[in-house]
Amino acid sequence: MSGLRLTGLRKAFGPTEIITGVDLEIADGELVVFVGPSGCGKSTLLRLIAGLESVSAGEILIGERDVTRVDPARRGVAMVFQSYALFPHMTVRQNMGFGMRVNRVPKAEAAERLEKAAALLQLTELLDRKPAQLSGGQRQRVAIGRAIVRDPQVFLFDEPLSNLDAELRVQMRAELSALHARLGATMIYVTHDQVEAMTLADRIVVLRAGRVEQVGAPLHLYDDPDNLFVAGFLGSPRMNFLTAEVQASGRLRPEGTEVDLPSPIPNLRPGRRVVIGCRPENVELGDGPLEAKVRTVEQLGNSTFVHMDCANTTIAAELHQRWGTQGDATLRLTLPTAKTQLFDAETSLRIRG
């Protein structure tokens, strides 16, 4: 096993640069999750690491070895795709063994690796079936098994669970987490499911338009985002944002209101435009300086999301209690100063005290 280092990585397709300079270090045995909106370059970055695309600039090191121009089969990586890409005419055993046959792994060793991986993934009873005779989750396990038998230094997963139904995803997520603990392998996992990212990752890499926005442990990114994009990307419903102007008094007046709120950060320049961020679970309903009009109420059983119009925008509150569905009600709310974050409205960057 070994870690991975990306330095100044760039990739252009024709005139369009898709990966616009990525520097990243991944430790040996770490599980790192790439998240970001559709089209931001997650799969492209993974394919560069796998060697399925050539880089336009930069370097890829696996362990101490520069693999930037090394053939995919010799990089010591194994990739698991969303589509599984199993051969339909082959049995589970043949599918899992295929790569080892191609690489001329001695028969006895190949058989041993295959038995071990099958046992680990609870596929032993299914080795003589063909993919069509398997459930979605079982097929996904075969695809993972095919990666495991190659004994790679780095596992690459591109949205491996997105074809599965909700319940199976939760189950496979737990299995992948256990697998990572068991193998102690370096893994890179791409998803746009933020729950997967939060639960699986040692560290999350948030990507946007081919660039790394922030890297950190899941709760670190959740609690301490560097900019509006990261703040808005993790969390559902997302963080509430109110644009406001700093008053001569140092207080903050949200656009569309006559209300001045205390600032979590002292000594901001009067006239400066800022964005107040507050997560739904921190919004307090009842008393408070801001007036809001209820738009929709979502009852999830264990919690309730109340969506309101407030100060030129919409605000979501998460309550851990049931809530009568009186639409159109007007109420008052507080964004507790200690639980709000500030961002610069022009640069989108976090303002730290």
Ligand SMILES: Nc1ncnc2c1ncn2[C@@H]1O[C@H](COP(=O)(O)OP(=O)(O)OP(=O)(O)O)[C@@H](O)[C@H]1O
């Ligand atoms: N071979 C290619 N030629 C030209 N453009 C490409 C090629 N492959 C990807 N792109 C473009 O690169 C961008 C990033 O694509 P990529 O597949 O990496 O996104 P992604 O983050 O994985 O998105 P998704 O979440 O939808 O899978 C997209 O705009 C895509 O159209």
Ligand SMILES: [Mg+2]
């Ligand atoms: Mg993709």
